[in-house]
Amino acid sequence: MNAPTPRPVVTRDLWIAERKQLLGREKELTRLRDLVAQERRALPWVRLDDNAYVFDTPAGPRKLSELFQGKRQLLVQHFMFGPGWEQGCKSCSFMADHLDSMALHLAQRDIALLVVSRAPLADLEAFKRRMGWQFAWASSRGNDFNRDFHVSFAPADRVDGEVYYNFHMTPFPQEEAPGISIFCKDDDGQVFHTYSTFGRGVEVMMGSYNLIDLTPKGRDEAGLSYTMEWVRHHDRYESAAPAAAACCGGAKA
Incomplete structure (x- = not known):
């Protein structure tokens, strides 16, 4: 790893003056973020046919409406793990590493977490045990959920x-892609799609990046073949070899 780029060394008073200027920009960003969040909540909804998607879960086949875990809102991570894959995407795993610590707090705001992939349930469960995760993970192998939400691509989906x-x-380049989708269920049990985000939008789940961005070196990803090349499955950092494919890292905004 490279050393941080040296910066001017100044007195505390001069540092405070510079910091206050930056604080003004940070407050602008916070206000803009609040405004965008308000606009996001105002988006219209799309009613889903609840019978269209039946998922494989450890408790047996379940419709989407049966995966809300007693909550009215459901956050789904579209996790890149296709049929026949040896393991899940390392960048999606980086995202998922943040979920268990957030689940209890999100539940207090009427939000349940669910991870969905196309790999068979047995493969998902095995990888989940290896990674030590506790969140709910369902297989969409037998339905069109992934294609309908444009995170899995059949050959016919490619045009030029x-x-x-x-x-x-x-x-x-991949047959699977990362994403996050939000669903809401009303008192009659009807399910609605309210929001999805892809590309760099999935960074909202990567709290580690927010902390990395505070440091002098920042993400330190310049010169890598793709932005998240440095990421490994959390049990592979010591012995990991350079990755051969970009996986979902480096998705463009």
Whole structure:
């Protein structure tokens, strides 16, 4: 790893003056974030056919409406783990590493967490045990959930090498892609899709990046073949070899 780029060394008073200038910009960003969140909550909803998606879970087949864990809102991580894969995507795993510590707090705001992948349930459960995760993970192998939400791509989905991802046609090298989707259930049990985010939008789940961004070196990803090349499965950091493919890291905004 490279050393931090040296910065001017100044007195405490001069540092405070510079810091106050930056604080003004940070407050602008906070206000903008609040405004965008308000606009996000105001988006219209799309009613889903609850019978369209039946997932494999450890408790047996379940419809989406049966996976809300007693809550009215459901946050789904679209986790890149396709049929026949040896393991889940390392960048999606980096995202998922943050989930268990957040679950209890999100539940207090009427939000349940669910991870969904196309790999068979047995493969998901085995990988989950290896990683030590506790969150709910369901397999969408037998339905079109992933394709309908544009995070899995069949050969027919590619047009001139591009697929529909992040709300536009774009090149994407993998058959699976990362994303986050939000669903809401009303008192009658009807399920609605309220929001999805892809590409760099999934960084909202990567709390580690927010802390890394506070440091002098920041993400320190310049010169890597793709932005998240440095990420490993958390049980592989000591012995990991350089990755051969970009996985979901380096997705464009």
